Amino acid sequence: MDLFEYQGKQYFARYDIPVSAGDVALTVDEAVAAAEGAGYPVVVKAQVQVGGRGKAGGIKLAADADEVRLHAGNILGMDIKGHVVERLWVEHASDIEEEYYASFTLDRAAKKHLLMLSAQGGVEIEAVAESDPEAIVKLHIDPVDGLDRATARQAAVDAKLPERALDGAADILVKLYRCFTEGDCDLAEINPLILKPTGEVHALDAKVSLDSNAAFRHPEWEAYAATEVLDDREQLAKRNGLQYIGLEGSVGIIANGAGLAMSTLDVVNQVGGTAANFLDIGGGANADVMAAALEVINFDQAVKSIFINIFGGITRGEEVAKGIVEALGRVELRAPIVIRLDGTNAEEGRRILADAGIPESRLRSEPTMLDAARAAVALAGQN
């Protein structure tokens, strides 16, 4: 789950990482109130989960309430690369002497945590990585050892941060690492990390991605879930605990396992169709989950046929079949289903479907993934 900048800064604050005084605003009046609280001059920043908002005019400096009104009015509702601005973050403007980059993530190849630190922050860090890779210090951290202050300070030395920024940077790195590990982040990034003329080091931006698997030990994350950017289909899926991503095509997809779901999209594409979604019902899905999945698919008006691709391991064929029968009794599905069912208890599942007396115009079974894909794509073309 990706956080907005203001949420990231609030999350940073939980770990004592210095951020600018500020507040979130949904209206122009709230923006003025936030500015009064933060103290002028302030920066009015569009809250969207996409890069390049500064260039798009989504970040403005304001010296007084009139300027806040002007900029907040312009930015709220602005469309930045398809993201409509609904929230602003208004914070006290910082004096900037230098800009750095710092992040922690998991290096999957090394199976260790990775600190990246550079004295060349504030710009596109990919560009720095391309043009001057030496300018980015990469330090692997064993998750069992963690990061101590001396190691963090040495990394700042290696990144050629100036002497007077070293202690402040080391302090922030240790705190950011705690936020990354104890806070269960996939990514905790500060760009830019700034040095003020007063010598303080400070997080001017926050990019935080949370590991949703760890939600069980972070009740504070519930506040973030409420602002997650989801379309109507995705919201319905989320309420039902399904892994769903909306797409543009006409064949609704339900599969068990992320790999098979991706593969199902590929095969539909290869036989000339387009998938309306990615939907993984996960391992061990029961009848309720399958029924919920069908309801989500049915909600999508663009769906002309539904391809259910199940290879049971932990998921049992008879549960899948019961779910389909139940869903057909519960909701009026607009599109016909093509199912391919294999694996654990598949025969029992196929028998349940056959015995349910569902007309072939609404549900048909195909022996292989490719056959089922062709049938689903053909049906989508007819409807």
Next chain:
Amino acid sequence: MSIFVNAETKLIVQGLTGGQGKYHGLRNRDYGTNVVAGVTPGKGGQDVEGIPVFDSVAEAVAATGADASFVAVPPKAAPAAILEAAAAGVGFVVCITEGIPAQDEARVFNTLVRDHPGTRLLGPNCPGIISPGKCNIGITAGEIALPPTADGPNVGIVSRSGTLTYQALHELKEKGIGVSTCVGIGGDPVPGTNFIDCLREFEADPETHAIIMIGEIGGSAEEEAAEFIAASVSKPMSAYIAGVTAPAGKKMGHAGAIVSGGKGTAQGKMDALAAAGVRVGQNPTEAGELMAEIVAAL
């Protein structure tokens, strides 16, 4: 022969008294796996359809001589369960649990490397391992796997995706090709066992004559495997990578983009494998067909 497990493997099931543990543990036993004990803290002395349950892995190992464990406990408890098995000297631990936080996985993996180098972890979030006719640990439906023949040629399977592992087994069975061992390494960020670990074992296994590899988008495990294949795998291979048309996954921001360095797309992975001499299919069925051609030529 087979890799990691064989007909003599003695298995304990951690979480045998729970829903998933009982269902799959008993299915594993029905398949012929030597399931010698279950472990559930507080339920020592009970039994599950004749399988004795112990309070701890150490007690179960002492009583039965078990050398492998199947961890089927919820995400909150799984990290401790894996480390408990390792501390009790279990050499091979299969964890099917889905939804373990990445930070916990990273800590568990590096703790095993440091404190328990004799323990191999398979998973988490994997379907397990099956050596058809000998041993099945995990959630794979055993009947979809064809046992290897004495003279071969037999195929080894290594896969990052659970359900595509079954698909691969199914494709080979349809074509009458025996499988030496099928390993599902799981798709989590920090798998205990990776492609290269399995490829090295398959290369050394006299019963394995060819190898199918199933990958998916994200990370760089397939690209690393391709490098290893080019340098160290002499057996013929086919492969499939899921996710050619998948939407861009989790945004990992700038940091992720730098770590991957452009790696991670399905096309990049397919190109890397093809360059290493692997025959790459556009879907699981095609990978199976390519393997049938490879086997026919052996």
